[in-house]
Amino acid sequence: MDSADLNVLRSVLAWRQAGQRVLLYTVVQTWGSAPRPPGAMLALRGDGMLIGSVSGGCIEDDLIERLRDGRSAPGRPVSLVTYGVTREEAARFGLPCGGTLRLTEEEVLDTAWVAALLARCENHELVARELELASGAVSLHEASRGDALRFDGQRLRAVYGPRWRLLLIGAGQLSRYVGEMARMLDFEVLICDPREEFAFGWEDGTARFVPGMPDDAVLAIEPDERTAIVALTHDPRLDDMALLTALQSRAFYVGALGSRVNSAKRRERLAFLGLAAADIERLHGPIGLPIGSRVPAEIALSLLAEIVALKNGIASDAPSASRACGQPA
The missing domain is CATH 3.40.50.720 (NAD(P)-binding Rossmann-like Domain)
Structure with missing residues (x-):
């Protein structure tokens, strides 16, 4: 088992263990045509290095700029970032006409859940990760192959491991x-x-x-x-x-x-x-x-x-x- 999502999380763990700041982005909602589906992940290191993908490249460039110009300042556990609300913005970020996507921007501070999730996936378990947007708290739960990503504006539940x-x-x-x-x-x-x-x-x-x-x-x-x-x-x-x-x-x-x-x-x-x-x-x-x-x-x-x-x-x-x-x- 070697999914793109797990590679992102492996990098998150390694970067945090090396003392780097890490932001984790997850696609939680899309409208119209979108380049990446809900659940797609990207990790951004404090120096601008990234792994994973949430679009064809233009949004990744903007996430790096957010980091460098201070829009992704420390102190906010989880934020929502939306791209493609207007036709002009969709064109700017390379989204198809009418395409819109929303991401969670999550600063990873505690890596215990990352290590536990990776260990359970390596043991061939399906794992659901629940993220509380208000507090940034993360909890892990058993999942089944029929489970799908769920997001209600307050809580994100994403499933990891091969379904x-x-x-x-x-x-x-x-x-x-x-x-x-x-x-x-x-x-x-x-x-x-x-x-x-x-x-x-x-x-x-x-x-x-x-x-x-x-x-x-x-x-x-x-x-x-x-x-x-x-x-x-x-x-x-x-x-x-x-x-x-x-x-x-x-x-x-x-x-x-x-x-x-x-x-x-x-x-x-x-x-x-x-x-x-x-x-x-x-x-x-x-x-x-x-x-x-x-x-x-x-x-x-x-x-x-x-x-x-x-x-x-x-x-x-x-x-x-x-x-x-x-x-x-």
């Missing part, structure tokens, strides 16, 4: 590329591979291993509407076990690596094993968007493009449609 999960069946080379890219997209990456020889090289924490056979792993993680499951071993004894269970779950995406011919044979096997036609129809295979992918990194890119499209509500072709995705017919 989307990707379970990969198989720990081979392709899974390594998929896992690294998925982490950058804020997915929690899970791996199941009962073959002990394939565990080498995953010591860096890119993914969390789920023990047991693939069908047991699928059951163990309790797939929901924010879970994607992809079988990548090319071994029917492993892939089919996972697919039989995954296709009957609530996972929003279930796919399996293979050519058109192999994908057709897989569907025949699943039918022979008693899986209902409606469940088989959910299977994505060949996986990925048709970008002419051949090498593992390109196949990973096409796969994650398809998963993200569905995650964002963009309909793809029917799962059974023919796609190359790096696999010969």
Whole structure:
């Protein structure tokens, strides 16, 4: 897990531990078209160094100027900053016509909550941070994947940690590329591979291993509407076990690596094993968007493009449609 928000908070912690002044900005409301969604974060160090993003760049420049000209003076725990109220201001800050966004400007004094939040996220927990604007007080609470940012003008509640999960069946080379890219997209990456020889090289924490056979792993993680499951071993004894269970779950995406011919044979096997036609129809295979992918990194890119499209509500072709995705017919 390595989201942009967590990188911002890691910098906040490091800067404060080094004795630097730090301002933390969070997008809390947007109207019309806005360059960054609610929840986007930026940290600004006392010398003007920044990490994160709340716009395409112009607002970041103004936040630096606010720091330098004294508008962001110490002594105010939390302030609200609004950009794009007028058409002229929207144009000045590079916002689309009619776009407006509101930020909280928060001076970070106590870092205990930052360290605790990071530790809980590293432990694969979802954490909600509540900020009281009047006092600047911060508290942490358990959260669920369905939670969203809430702001009522007095209190901000934001959720941290990956709310989307990707379970990969198989720990081979392709899974390594998929896992690294998925982490950058804020997915929690899970791996199941009962073959002990394939565990080498995953010591860096890119993914969390789920023990047991693939069908047991699928059951163990309790797939929901924010879970994607992809079988990548090319071994029917492993892939089919996972697919039989995954296709009957609530996972929003279930796919399996293979050519058109192999994908057709897989569907025949699943039918022979008693899986209902409606469940088989959910299977994505060949996986990925048709970008002419051949090498593992390109196949990973096409796969994650398809998963993200569905995650964002963009309909793809029917799962059974023919796609190359790096696999010969």
